[in-house]
Amino acid sequence: MLQTIEVTKTSQKKTKPNHSELGFGKFFTDHMFTMDYSTDKGWHSPRITPYAPLTLEPSSMVFHYGQAVFEGLKAYRTADNRVQLFRPLKNVKRMNLSNERLSMPEIPEDLAMEALKNLIEIDKEWIPTEEGCSLYIRPFIIATDAFLGVRPSSTYKFMIILSPVGAYYNSGEQLQPVSIYVENEYVRAVRGGVGIAKTAGNYAGSLRAQTEAEKLGYDQVLWLDAIEKKYVEEVGSMNIFFKIGGKVYTPELSGSILDGITRTSVIELLEHWNIPVEQKRISVEEIFEASERGELEEIFGTGTAAVISPVGKLKWGERELTVGNGKVGQLSLDVYNTITGIQTGTVEDELNWTLKID
Amino acid sequence: MLQTIEVTKTSQKKTKPNHSELGFGKFFTDHMFTMDYSTDKGWHSPRITPYAPLTLEPSSMVFHYGQAVFEGLKAYRTADNRVQLFRPLKNVKRMNLSNERLSMPEIPEDLAMEALKNLIEIDKEWIPTEEGCSLYIRPFIIATDAFLGVRPSSTYKFMIILSPVGAYYNSGEQLQPVSIYVENEYVRAVRGGVGIAKTAGNYAGSLRAQTEAEKLGYDQVLWLDAIEKKYVEEVGSMNIFFKIGGKVYTPELSGSILDGITRTSVIELLEHWNIPVEQKRISVEEIFEASERGELEEIFGTGTAAVISPVGKLKWGERELTVGNGKVGQLSLDVYNTITGIQTGTVEDELNWTLKID
Numbered sequence: 001m002l003q004t005i006e007v008t009k010t011s012q013k014k015t016k017p018n019h020s021e022l023g024f025g026k027f028f029t030d031h032m033f034t035m036d037y038s039t040d041k042g043w044h045s046p047r048i049t050p051y052a053p054l055t056l057e058p059s060s061m062v063f064h065y066g067q068a069v070f071e072g073l074k075a076y077r078t079a080d081n082r083v084q085l086f087r088p089l090k091n092v093k094r095m096n097l098s099n100e101r102l103s104m105p106e107i108p109e110d111l112a113m114e115a116l117k118n119l120i121e122i123d124k125e126w127i128p129t130e131e132g133c134s135l136y137i138r139p140f141i142i143a144t145d146a147f148l149g150v151r152p153s154s155t156y157k158f159m160i161i162l163s164p165v166g167a168y169y170n171s172g173e174q175l176q177p178v179s180i181y182v183e184n185e186y187v188r189a190v191r192g193g194v195g196i197a198k199t200a201g202n203y204a205g206s207l208r209a210q211t212e213a214e215k216l217g218y219d220q221v222l223w224l225d226a227i228e229k230k231y232v233e234e235v236g237s238m239n240i241f242f243k244i245g246g247k248v249y250t251p252e253l254s255g256s257i258l259d260g261i262t263r264t265s266v267i268e269l270l271e272h273w274n275i276p277v278e279q280k281r282i283s284v285e286e287i288f289e290a291s292e293r294g295e296l297e298e299i300f301g302t303g304t305a306a307v308i309s310p311v312g313k314l315k316w317g318e319r320e321l322t323v324g325n326g327k328v329g330q331l332s333l334d335v336y337n338t339i340t341g342i343q344t345g346t347v348e349d350e351l352n353w354t355l356k357i358d
Numbered sequence: 359m360l361q362t363i364e365v366t367k368t369s370q371k372k373t374k375p376n377h378s379e380l381g382f383g384k385f386f387t388d389h390m391f392t393m394d395y396s397t398d399k400g401w402h403s404p405r406i407t408p409y410a411p412l413t414l415e416p417s418s419m420v421f422h423y424g425q426a427v428f429e430g431l432k433a434y435r436t437a438d439n440r441v442q443l444f445r446p447l448k449n450v451k452r453m454n455l456s457n458e459r460l461s462m463p464e465i466p467e468d469l470a471m472e473a474l475k476n477l478i479e480i481d482k483e484w485i486p487t488e489e490g491c492s493l494y495i496r497p498f499i500i501a502t503d504a505f506l507g508v509r510p511s512s513t514y515k516f517m518i519i520l521s522p523v524g525a526y527y528n529s530g531e532q533l534q535p536v537s538i539y540v541e542n543e544y545v546r547a548v549r550g551g552v553g554i555a556k557t558a559g560n561y562a563g564s565l566r567a568q569t570e571a572e573k574l575g576y577d578q579v580l581w582l583d584a585i586e587k588k589y590v591e592e593v594g595s596m597n598i599f600f601k602i603g604g605k606v607y608t609p610e611l612s613g614s615i616l617d618g619i620t621r622t623s624v625i626e627l628l629e630h631w632n633i634p635v636e637q638k639r640i641s642v643e644e645i646f647e648a649s650e651r652g653e654l655e656e657i658f659g660t661g662t663a664a665v666i667s668p669v670g671k672l673k674w675g676e677r678e679l680t681v682g683n684g685k686v687g688q689l690s691l692d693v694y695n696t697i698t699g700i701q702t703g704t705v706e707d708e709l710n711w712t713l714k715i716d
């Protein structure tokens with residue numbers, strides 16, 4: 001039987017920001033979801049309360065040993081004013097995969113889904129209606145034992161917070177191509193490590209390379225495999241796709257990249273459209289060779305924040321290539337329009353991806 | 359000019375635990391040190407206050423992207439009732455190395471040293487006097503921006519908390535040998551990653567392997583290099599040394615292991631004693647071969663918590679070796695007695711390692 005989620009509503013709603021000042025992850029709604037875990041009680045006390053700071057011991061394990069996982073998904077408002085989520089169960093399942101890798105307790109899928117739905121229902125007036133805007137949903141779990149020994153925590157907090165967001169990339173138009181720096185020194189993850197998990201440390205580890213790439217004038221970093229530094233892995237918070245000679249390729253799930261939900265959806269959509277798509281090991285060399293042969297048609301990143309982010313330029317050591325004269329490719333555009341259309345209810349959801357929550 | 363550390367003393371001191379119940383990292387003293395960072399003000403408001411919980415926004419970056427570094431060192435009480443630290447400046451410098459790798463702001467060395475000294479002075483009655491016990495010092499820095507974008511935080515908290523500790527390994531006698539499982543599937547770090555930094559995510563990533571090794575009956579995990587899975591890196595929170603045919607070897611600083619302060623001290627001590635010691639790439643195969651030739655004399659781990667932890671057994675796939683019939687080697691014992699003697703003031707500090715703070 002599902003545990004009852006106790007609800008305490010705020011007595012003082014916040015003023016909502018104007019959509020033009022939204023940005024990403026700066027504003028938070030009126031409520032949040034919390035539940036606690038302890039080894040003896042399991043997950044308990046699920047509750048929705050007014051959004052408020054957390055009080056934690058300075059010795060809380062999350063501060064020291066980084067036992068923390070998170071997810072990211074969005075709620076969209078449709079033209080007929082309904083609210084829907086995009087494949088939310090996949091996020092819950094991926095969170096449990098992350099939990100497993102980080103020796104953290106599994107969350108009950110149905111309770112997590114209930115929590116998501118109830119919280120969004122309560123704060124649904126926060127979902128922006130302007131194009132490209134949405135309500136970003138951030139479920140996360142942190143280790144809370146007040147203890148400095150290195151071992152899995154025996155207590156945790158699972159929380160969901162909500163943030164109304166504008167466009168992820170502040171580069172004006174949504175489908176403006178980004179420039180990518182192929183990172184040759186730093187690595188994000190390696191086989192046998194935690195790259196498959198959406199865990200805090202993966203992002204901390206990526207900051208230095210990202211900052212250095214920005215200094216060189218590039219928007220994002222493309223990670224290579226840590227072993228041979230030859231094969232393409234993924235971008236900052238996106239998976240990556242290449243269209244070469246009419247066919248689409250994306251790196252296989254190597255054990256060190258995130259199994260992106262947008263990635264899966266793009267693959268399924270391309271298959272649905274009968275466009276050949278292959279998951280395989282892809283070397284940077286191959287990409288540059290395809291470009292030299294004139295066969296590199298498009299490159300795009302996929303992720304919840306950007307949905308589709310076309311790549312206009314790729315820098316690798318001394319070499320640099322431009323994709324499609326820096327213009328956005330047709331496939332990138334089609335995939336973008338279809339997925340965002342399904343998300344916002346303007347395109348029929350043939351693949352049954354959305355969940356209406358009201 | 360050094361910033362003044364503002365001090366607010368507690369009006370209600372806690373009851374101190376009995377030394378037999380200390381364990382590791384469970385109890386905390388009456389005060390803590392905090393200072394804040396913001397991009398415009400730099401590090402500011404250094405203060406010592408009563409030990410108390412932290413209040414943080416649920417969106418604080420440390421919970422999501424793990425931008426967090428820490429250090430670990432100890433304060434010891436000498437026989438003549440003085441208080442001393444063991445090479446504390448090395449911890450401050452290493453913390454700045456970690457900061458650099460994690461795109462976090464450098465802390466002023468002299469201010470950090472003042473903070474350490476002042477805080478310990480105030481809580482010095484918490485330093486246990488029983489053999490093997492000490493006051494564990496945990497400086498740490500966490501990212502505090504209330505923001506979900508992936509980029510370095512612009513605000514941080516640097517804190518120091520203190521915990522009176524007993525023996526790290528709860529296996530009774532301090533120099534009881536541990537059994538080690540050579541980890542062949544999971545890895546801790548890789549060249550180009552964050553293995554050289556003392557950052558939260560490295561520890562989260564190690565939990566699963568540690569738990570699985572314990573289930574198989576081993577105390578700790580020995581990590582191999584992530585690329586070839588051949589070369590020895592380090593143990594859980596220790597560096598590792600091998601004595602083979604009269605000579606001592608330890609893995610070189612490969613870029614993926616922690617530059618341990620106990621490791622450095624052991625190397626310096628051995629050199630001081632004219633015992634040959636070499637830092638090099640060491641394969642597990644070599645260790646097993648040396649054992650088969652009867653030349654493997656000792657293995658021991660080094661780290662602040664354990665100081666020296668002799669290894670009695672090594673398990674690698676189907677192979678297993680026993681070191682010195684499972685007994686503690688003479689060199690392990692000599693190094694242990696000398697370093698702990700210097701730390702507690704019973705052995706002359708010829709190498710000038712300690713800092714008296716009162």
Ligand SMILES: Cc1ncc(COP(=O)(O)O)c(C=O)c1O
Binds near residue numbers: 236261263302304305
């Ligand atoms: C490292 C990384 N890769 C890829 C992705 C894309 O995953 P998804 O499509 O599920 O958002 C993300 C998440 O946003 C990510 O953080």
Ligand SMILES: Cc1ncc(COP(=O)(O)O)c(C=O)c1O
Binds near residue numbers: 594662
């Ligand atoms: C991963 C790791 N390796 C080695 C060590 C040993 O370093 P130190 O001798 O400075 O304590 C530690 C820290 O305790 C550690 O966490």
